Amino acid sequence: MIASFKDHVRKTGQPETYSLITTKQAFDLDNAEILAEFQVDRKKREDLRAVPCPICSPTSPKYLAGYLVWFPQERVIRAIGRECGKRINEKWDREQYAFKKRQQQEAREEYLEANLHLLPNLLLDYSAELARADAQETVWLAMRRENPAIAQYLRSGMRSGYLSVSERLNSRSGIAMTTSAGASKFREVRIGFCVGQSFVASKNELAKKLKQQLEMLSLFDFGNEPNRCFLAICDMTTAEMEKAERAIKRSKVVLDQARSRLDDFESFFSSQNIDLINQWAGHPSSELNFQLEIANNGNRFKVRSHEFGYTEIDLTTISLTQ
Numbered sequence: 001m002i003a004s005f006k007d008h009v010r011k012t013g014q015p016e017t018y019s020l021i022t023t024k025q026a027f028d029l030d031n032a033e034i035l036a037e038f039q040v041d042r043k044k045r046e047d048l049r050a051v052p053c054p055i056c057s058p059t060s061p062k063y064l065a066g067y068l069v070w071f072p073q074e075r076v077i078r079a080i081g082r083e084c085g086k087r088i089n090e091k092w093d094r095e096q097y098a099f100k101k102r103q104q105q106e107a108r109e110e111y112l113e114a115n116l117h118l119l120p121n122l123l124l125d126y127s128a129e130l131a132r133a134d135a136q137e138t139v140w141l142a143m144r145r146e147n148p149a150i151a152q153y154l155r156s157g158m159r160s161g162y163l164s165v166s167e168r169l170n171s172r173s174g175i176a177m178t179t180s181a182g183a184s185k186f187r188e189v190r191i192g193f194c195v196g197q198s199f200v201a202s203k204n205e206l207a208k209k210l211k212q213q214l215e216m217l218s219l220f221d222f223g224n225e226p227n228r229c230f231l232a233i234c235d236m237t238t239a240e241m242e243k244a245e246r247a248i249k250r251s252k253v254v255l256d257q258a259r260s261r262l263d264d265f266e267s268f269f270s271s272q273n274i275d276l277i278n279q280w281a282g283h284p285s286s287e288l289n290f291q292l293e294i295a296n297n298g299n300r301f302k303v304r305s306h307e308f309g310y311t312e313i314d315l316t317t318i319s320l321t322q
């Protein structure tokens with residue numbers, strides 16, 4: 001009935017003409033129950049006049065935002081203005097609050113019914129990304145251990161996304177750079193846009209974060225049978241439902257964030273990015289000179305520098321697609 005009422009209001013803009021409600025004036029709201037809220041489109045109203053209200057204004061225009069209300073004593077339904085109940089019943093705000101709570105609860109149950117049985121798939125996705133995060137963390141730790149100075153140099157150099165060096169201007173270059181502070185002896189040379197900052201980030205807590213989320217989600221794993229999940233929802237308290245809904249919604253956000261970070265980490269090793277970094281790190285004006293190489297079909301990461309020698313890091317576990 002609620003759905004057909006709303007449909008009628010949407011089409012006609014006339015809640016007062018719906019056949020199953022009464023427009024007779026109401027004097028008592030005790031035990032009345034809000035069934036739904038609705039909005040009337042003024043453009044559909046005759047002379048753009050608002051709807052008369054059976055609480056406070058049965059014969060003249062009053063409201064556009066309304067409630068559909070069940071009156072149990074009279075066994076009738078009325079459509080009233082949303083602000084009107086308070087006029088004749090000081091406890092009406094309690095019913096408004098209870099209605100909001102009922103709506104939230106209904107939406108929560110709907111969400112869980114639609115999502116709870118998909119949770120085993122979400123858990124599989126999490127396990128896959130957790131394995132990736134673990135493998136990447138090992139590589140990240142190796143980079144810090146084997147090449148601490150280079151890792152740090154990369155981190156600060158890559159920070160803005162643009163790799164650049166400051167080139168000293170000599171008398172022969174003929175370029176005069178003037179700033180408000182006077183003549184500059186340096187100019188910035190931009191090499192290009194780099195990716196993969198996660199590989200040299202100062203912190204890497206992604207695996208930990210994914211693990212926590214995975215554990216939290218597992219609490220609500222009732223399998224992928226919709227019927228079984230439905231029964232599980234029926235057994236949940238409101239607090240448990242809230243927790244489950246929050247956990248699932250949050251997990252989807254965390255998973256998306258994790259994936260883009262994991263992809264970013266891998267993108268560091270793309271040949272285009274490595275070439276760019278080599279161009280930057282090999283530039284005569286670079287403060288630190290080194291060269292990177294991906295070898296053995298993407299399974300080895302080699303770093304060479306005069307200052308720190310030669311190191312190799314195993315990339316087998318992060319399975320790069322070269």
Ligand SMILES: [Zn+2]
Pocket residue numbers: 053054055056057062080081083084085
């Ligand atoms: Zn009213």
